[in-house]
Amino acid sequence: MDRRRNDVLATLAAHGPSLHAIVLRLTLRHDVAEDLMQELFLRLAGSKAFATADDPGAYAACTAINLALDWRRRRSRDRQRAPMPDDPVSAGPSPLATLVVAEQTQAVLDALSRLRAAGRQVLVMRYVQQESYETIARRLGKDVHQVRSLASKALMKLRSKLGARASRKSEMHREQS
Amino acid sequence: MSNRKEDAEITRCLEELSAIQPQPEATQRTLHRVRQALAARGIEGDARTEPTASRRGRIRKAVSRMSTLQKVAAGTGLAALLVVTGWAAQQVYRAVEQGTVEIAGQVVDDKTGKPVEQFMLQMGWPDAKDPNKVGWGGGQTSGKWREGKFQQRCGWTRGSKVWFRILADGYLPEPVTPEPLTSPAVAKDLVVRLKRGGEFRGRVVDHTGKPVAEATVYLAGNQALELTNGQNVFPWGDPGMFRGSKAVTDKDGRFTITGAGGAKDRLVVAAGGLVWLAQPQPGKEQAVRLPQPGKVSIAYDIEGAAQEGLFRLGLKTWEMPDWKGVVQTVRRAKCENGRDVTVVDLTPGEYDVCRQVEGLRVGDMGHGSLCDRGTLKVEPGKTAKLEFIRAKGSRVSGQAIGLKEANIAGAFITVRPEKATGDPRSRDEWKLPVYDALTCGADGRFKTSRLVPGSYLVVAEAYKPESRDEMRRTGRRLPSMIGTAKVTVPESGEPKPVRIELKPLKAVPTGRATQPTAERSTRKL
Numbered sequence: 127m128d129r130r131r132n133d134v135l136a137t138l139a140a141h142g143p144s145l146h147a148i149v150l151r152l153t154l155r156h157d158v159a160e161d162l163m164q165e166l167f168l169r170l171a172g173s174k175a176f177a178t179a180d181d182p183g184a185y186a187a188c189t190a191i192n193l194a195l196d197w198r199r200r201r202s203r204d205r206q207r208a209p210m211p212d213d214p215v216s217a218g219p220s221p222l223a224t225l226v227v228a229e230q231t232q233a234v235l236d237a238l239s240r241l242r243a244a245g246r247q248v249l250v251m252r253y254v255q256q257e258s259y260e261t262i263a264r265r266l267g268k269d270v271h272q273v274r275s276l277a278s279k280a281l282m283k284l285r286s287k288l289g290a291r292a293s294r295k296s297e298m299h300r301e302q303s
Numbered sequence: 304m305s306n307r308k309e310d311a312e313i314t315r316c317l318e319e320l321s322a323i324q325p326q327p328e329a330t331q332r333t334l335h336r337v338r339q340a341l342a343a344r345g346i347e348g349d350a351r352t353e354p355t356a357s358r359r360g361r362i363r364k365a366v367s368r369m370s371t372l373q374k375v376a377a378g379t380g381l382a383a384l385l386v387v388t389g390w391a392a393q394q395v396y397r398a399v400e401q402g403t404v405e406i407a408g409q410v411v412d413d414k415t416g417k418p419v420e421q422f423m424l425q426m427g428w429p430d431a432k433d434p435n436k437v438g439w440g441g442g443q444t445s446g447k448w449r450e451g452k453f454q455q456r457c458g459w460t461r462g463s464k465v466w467f468r469i470l471a472d473g474y475l476p477e478p479v480t481p482e483p484l485t486s487p488a489v490a491k492d493l494v495v496r497l498k499r500g501g502e503f504r505g506r507v508v509d510h511t512g513k514p515v516a517e518a519t520v521y522l523a524g525n526q527a528l529e530l531t532n533g534q535n536v537f538p539w540g541d542p543g544m545f546r547g548s549k550a551v552t553d554k555d556g557r558f559t560i561t562g563a564g565g566a567k568d569r570l571v572v573a574a575g576g577l578v579w580l581a582q583p584q585p586g587k588e589q590a591v592r593l594p595q596p597g598k599v600s601i602a603y604d605i606e607g608a609a610q611e612g613l614f615r616l617g618l619k620t621w622e623m624p625d626w627k628g629v630v631q632t633v634r635r636a637k638c639e640n641g642r643d644v645t646v647v648d649l650t651p652g653e654y655d656v657c658r659q660v661e662g663l664r665v666g667d668m669g670h671g672s673l674c675d676r677g678t679l680k681v682e683p684g685k686t687a688k689l690e691f692i693r694a695k696g697s698r699v700s701g702q703a704i705g706l707k708e709a710n711i712a713g714a715f716i717t718v719r720p721e722k723a724t725g726d727p728r729s730r731d732e733w734k735l736p737v738y739d740a741l742t743c744g745a746d747g748r749f750k751t752s753r754l755v756p757g758s759y760l761v762v763a764e765a766y767k768p769e770s771r772d773e774m775r776r777t778g779r780r781l782p783s784m785i786g787t788a789k790v791t792v793p794e795s796g797e798p799k800p801v802r803i804e805l806k807p808l809k810a811v812p813t814g815r816a817t818q819p820t821a822e823r824s825t826r827k828l
Contacts, residue, residue, distance in 0.1 A: 238317075253317035282306075
């Protein structure tokens with residue numbers, strides 16, 4: 127118990143800021159990042175796998191990615207249940223470019239949250255955290271070829287999910303019109 | 304688009320996220336809260352141990368002695384020191400007085416015994432005026448509560464009572480424990496059996512008598528209902544807190560709502576933006592006739608103000624005896640600067656209206672502001688006019704001095720009436736109108752939107768990043784530095800740039816009178 131407690135506190139001291147950055151980048155919300163960080167460390171404190179992990183920092187990073195993307199998946203489900211109120215006067219054009227970029231990012235992150243754990247972890251580490259394939263391989267306990275292959279497959283899956291989403295949207299627009 | 308191009312687009316999107324860097328203060332605050340959470344579970348090394356009864360008694364006695372000393376030393380140089388140490392002692396006293404209430408259990412349907420998935424746990428406490436009455440507060444839900452199971456742990460003043468009840472769609476409100484709990488307390492393995500209440504049947508028709516389809520009917524009164532643009536959502540889009548019974552009308556306007564039987568049952572009908580309240584009549588089909596809606600035409604033209612203005616129209620339900628405490632309804636509308644929009648389907652009545660300035664942020668401090676607040680009457684079938692136009696006057700530029708020396712990232716600037724004091728501790732300052740709200744960077748330079756000719760007070764407030772100890776404090780955060788400057792906008796031409804000297808906010812001992820009461824001043828439209 128003492129060893130696990132020390133591991134949790136050491137991880138918090140050494141990797142706390144980088145974990146916070148990961149969670150914030152994937153949720154894009156400060157308040158949620160704060161909540162998820164608490165949940166992350168409480169989960170680590172009760173985890174047997176964390177206590178036996180070779181690299182506690184990498185284990186914590188993977189858990190953080192999963193937590194943040196799980197939150198995103200749950201949130202998109204809730205959003206479907208309770209849509210934004212229709213604003214009867216939002217006829218005027220808004221800053222379109224900003225909106226398009228923001229929506230693209232949200233769409234990519236939402237699709238990312240629907241990938242398998244290994245694939246999404248690799249994509250986040252490679253593109254969001256900008257880590258090299260060698261570092262990712264070391265952190266995940268795999269070899270570089272496996273990581274490259276995982277990233278490539280995950281990217282393909284992500285592309286197909288985004289494509290399916292876009293065609294669903296255009297169908298909805300057609301129905302509405 | 305080819306696959307390669309699509310992949311490049313996706314990776315670009317992901318790579319752009321790497322540019323997001325949390326502010327050091329935010330990270331520090333988050334890690335501090337993580338440590339607190341770990342400490343609460345006994346994981347952090349410096350977790351506070353529960354004080355014994357004798358220690359609590361000694362602290363209480365010390366606080367009492369400190370206040371006696373303050374009275375004796377009043378008027379001497381020692382008084383200020385005693386005020387500070389007295390405040391610190393109060394904080395310690397409060398901290399050790401705090402007990403913990405912990406409850407856990409499962410919510411099931413009384414008839415079938417099956418778990419109820421969607422519910423809210425609401426807390427209540429004795430009413431300040433009548434201790435036998437319960438004042439119900441905010442509710443709690445969690446995505447982690449599965450199969451009807453719930454768990455809640457909270458700090459509560461030792462020796463004081465706390466009630467819990469469960470609210471769910473289609474059921475009567477049900478207390479979690481038959482009697483209130485007294486802090487500190489632990490109640491686990493509870494089973495809360497929810498009973499289906501009675502039914503209300505009815506038909507919703509508009510002012511001409513035509514049935515209204517797809518209107519939402521809420522069984523309100525037992526819990527707060529806040530509607531934004533006619534829906535149970537918060538203004539930022541998250542689902543609202545209401546977890547009571549609701550129904551949607553069919554094409555003939557008919558509805559059936561279950562869960563009736565509460566003492567304060569009221570029916571709230573939301574059809575588009577139109578919201579109406581009705582007294583339920585059990586046992587017969589009730590006709591709810593909606594009033595003829597009104598309209599508001601908003602004209603927005605202020606040079607230098609936000610390109611897309613956000614306007615808030617809140618029905619003054621707090622001044623309507625039947626509606627007060629049952630429902631709050633707000634309409635939010637956007638309008639491009641220099642254009643007009645018309646908001647339709649408004650419930651007739653008096654509205655509190657304003658131009659909302661959101662998302663002002665400097666360092667670790669952020670807030671919004673309600674500008675040009677006023678009252679507007681909306682009558683059935685008529686269009687009321689709401690103008691946010693400043694055709695005359697000019698913009699005011701200026702500089703807040705002292706930010707760089709104090710190592711502060713920027714300041715909040717507000718433009719208020721000339722008679723305002725600018726003191727954030729003044730009790731009634733909030734009642735005065737605000738004409739503009741903006742921020743400035745570390746160089747202190749700012750330029751307001753256009754102001755109509757007249758005299759104003761420009762207030763600059765700056766906040767130093769919070770230290771670890773300060774983050775633990777709750778309550779309102781006061782600015783570290785403040786400065787004001789008067790400015791007169793002439794009929795023609797621009798006023799001279801204003802110069803605001805920022806000075807540390809002087810401490811005022813607790814309990815002393817602050818500023819004189821300001822007169823309430825909102826414009827009639």
